[in-house]
Amino acid sequence: MAYTLEEFSADCHRILKVDPGAAGREQVRQKLEKLLLEDDFIAANCGPDAKGGANVLYADAELGFQILAHIMDKGHEGGVHDHGASWAIYGQAVGHTDMTEWKRTDDGTAEGRASVEKDRTYRLERGQAGIFQDHKIHSIAYPAGARFIRVTGVDLQTIARGRYDVAAGTMAMDKRPNFKGAA
Numbered sequence: 001m002a003y004t005l006e007e008f009s010a011d012c013h014r015i016l017k018v019d020p021g022a023a024g025r026e027q028v029r030q031k032l033e034k035l036l037l038e039d040d041f042i043a044a045n046c047g048p049d050a051k052g053g054a055n056v057l058y059a060d061a062e063l064g065f066q067i068l069a070h071i072m073d074k075g076h077e078g079g080v081h082d083h084g085a086s087w088a089i090y091g092q093a094v095g096h097t098d099m100t101e102w103k104r105t106d107d108g109t110a111e112g113r114a115s116v117e118k119d120r121t122y123r124l125e126r127g128q129a130g131i132f133q134d135h136k137i138h139s140i141a142y143p144a145g146a147r148f149i150r151v152t153g154v155d156l157q158t159i160a161r162g163r164y165d166v167a168a169g170t171m172a173m174d175k176r177p178n179f180k181g182a183a
């Protein structure tokens with residue numbers, strides 16, 4: 001039986017309504033991995049003709065989470081950032097993405113300052129999904145043509161998120177548009 005975007009959206013709603021915490025997110029991550037193996041879903045939302053950028057596939061009016069398709073034409077090594085108070089689940093649809101988690105090495109008390117170092121890096125291939133919990137500092141890198149699906153706890157554009165300058169040892173919190181890939 002095919003697993004569809006509509007079924008996945010309904011599963012996310014049902015799961016996150018009961019448990020919006022780590023256990024519920026893990027269930028969503030596993031459901032996303034199942035969806036990513038559906039060729040019909042990939043063809044409809046992540047195919048060669050998909051619109052570039054960040055496309056909202058589903059937004060839950062009650063719980064606030066979103067499902068987005070990120071369609072990347074150019075390869076890119078993204079900056080170090082966090083999603084503030086929201087979690088995000090990244091699942092690979094086409095190509096691969098290298099996910100790097102960073103950890104702070106300072107105590108976070110100096111305004112605008114942050115020392116971070118790489119903690120671990122892992123690669124997502126098609127059908128694999130990973131979670132960045134709220135406030136987790138991370139960066140991603142992917143080759144040209146990569147496509148991934150993200151489920152975010154809220155519309156990320158509505159909340160302040162951190163950006164880190166590793167070399168300068170600084171960080172800033174701001175609201176910004178959804179990541180649309182390298183220009």
Ligand SMILES: [Fe+2]
Pocket residue numbers: 081082083088138
């Ligand atoms: Fe991110």
